[in-house]
């Protein structure tokens with residue numbers, strides 16, 4: 001079968017760094033092993049560290065611990081290594097460096113017959129995200145003659161709405177919007193994409209997917225790890241910026257957006273933008289009522305004892321940065337009017353689990369016995385497990401065998417891995433592959449990134465002014481009690497805290 005991807009060179013800026021070794025190089029190697037790369041392809045690492053091509057290959061391939069668990073095969077790796085080259089830079093955004101880079105790309109282009117097709121991946125500190133593209137533009141690498149040029153921008157995309165707008169303007173002054181790929185690795189997750197397929201490839205979900213049948217929607221992204229050695233970065237960010245503004249609002253968009261008219265970038269990203277525009281702002285006093293922020297104290301987690309957040313490396317002892325957020329909000333459109341949505345995320349929680357729970361309203365009348373707690377609990381839930389145990393479970397009532405009509409809740413459980421025996425592609429592989437194909441569907445569009453910031457900005461501003469308290473929770477617990485109060489007045493559902501199960505090797509989390 002002909003390979004639909006154009007020959008090209010992938011340039012990784014910041015190639016000496018952590019992300020390149022942890023995710024990017026292993027992802028490109030996976031694509032190579034899977035036969036997805038075009039026959040004419042080369043990878044050029046660029047950063048300030050002084051490597052030869054050989055030394056770079058040693059570092060990112062042969063000595064890279066993140067390649068080891070990756071189906072490491074010496075022969076394949078050796079063949080792959082011949083596609084890797086390195087360019088050292090004095091300054092990432094210097095025009096002289098851009099000229100040097102251009103000359104190197106022209107040489108590689110001839111050697112590998114890739115022509116002038118380039119993907120520039122910015123895996124550097126964010127302060128360089130606008131100046132590198134400008135330097136590329138100075139030497140014409142943003143619009144190469146007889147070729148194309150795409151730009152992948154890592155997170156964080158801005159720090160607030162204003163800075164995201166400014167970054168968009170700067171990037172869009174040198175690259176076309178459709179050539180700017182703002183990466184969000186949650187969109188590369190199979191199960192996040194599957195939210196769209198579940199909703200729009202089945203006839204029976206969509207009629208129920210609205211305010212008439214749905215009581216509430218909750219999204220949880222729990223992590224067992226603390227901030228570890230990332231304290232310096234994390235303390236400037238916090239859970240709202242690190243997880244909610246980007247990843248979890250993207251998940252929300254897949255759960256709540258209107259059906260797109262086609263499964264393409266224009267239609268899907270257009271619907272997401274509308275959804276973000278419909279989020280009801282949480283401002284002023286509402287912040288303290290609808291959003292709980294908290295920080296972990298020392299405690300015992302699944303991974304062992306953890307010191308409190310303020311003891312972590314790079315974190316000031318009086319830090320007010322949140323490691324946990326739980327929030328309740330509304331979507332002001334016809335589909336969702338009045339339905340409460342809940343999102344929570346946190347470090348040092350009992351399990352690593354990301355899931356979406358749709359709680360359906362009860363039937364209008366409790367006909368059968370066994371529904372003693374009918375008024376107190378909604379028994380119909382759809383649990384969409386993003387990770388781990390990727391899959392979906394539906395909970396509903398069945399008759400208990402025997403006399404009378406006693407009802408018991410059961411679940412139908414589907415495991416995503418039962419669909420295929422193949423390894424599910426890792427997020428970065430999938431997203432890089434899409435960029436190579438020129439398909440930005442699973443990348444965030446500039447205006448919707450700004451709109452997502454517009455939703456979280458008033459919350460960040462209220463916290464900045466200390467208008468809402470910072471709660472505390474013990475590492476290894478499900479977070480502060482204050483988060484439970486967000487459900488006050490909502491009868492029939494609350495946070496679902498999945499429990500770890502040891503039933504068998506298939507089941508990790510238990511309903």
Ligand SMILES: NC(=O)C1=CN([C@@H]2O[C@H](COP(=O)(O)OP(=O)(O)OC[C@H]3O[C@@H](n4cnc5c(N)ncnc54)[C@H](OP(=O)(O)O)[C@@H]3O)[C@@H](O)[C@H]2O)C=CC1
Nearest residue numbers: 014016017018019020047048049123124125126154155156
């Ligand atoms: N690491 C991860 O898991 C993730 C990272 N990201 C994002 O990806 C980007 C890269 O992350 P990561 O690789 O961890 O970052 P690193 O801190 O490892 O930086 C990458 C490279 O940038 C260069 N660099 C570092 N500091 C500076 C500086 N002050 N000025 C100029 N160059 C510098 C260094 O290369 P040299 O000195 O050789 O030039 C370094 O190897 C970041 O924006 C991060 O937010 C996003 C998600 C996950």
Ligand SMILES: O=C1O[C@H](COP(=O)(O)O)[C@@H](O)[C@H](O)[C@H]1O
Nearest residue numbers: 155185186221223242243247354
């Ligand atoms: O982007 C980030 O995501 C990870 C969580 O990603 P996951 O795929 O493991 O769920 C988070 O730990 C990190 O703080 C954040 O920057």
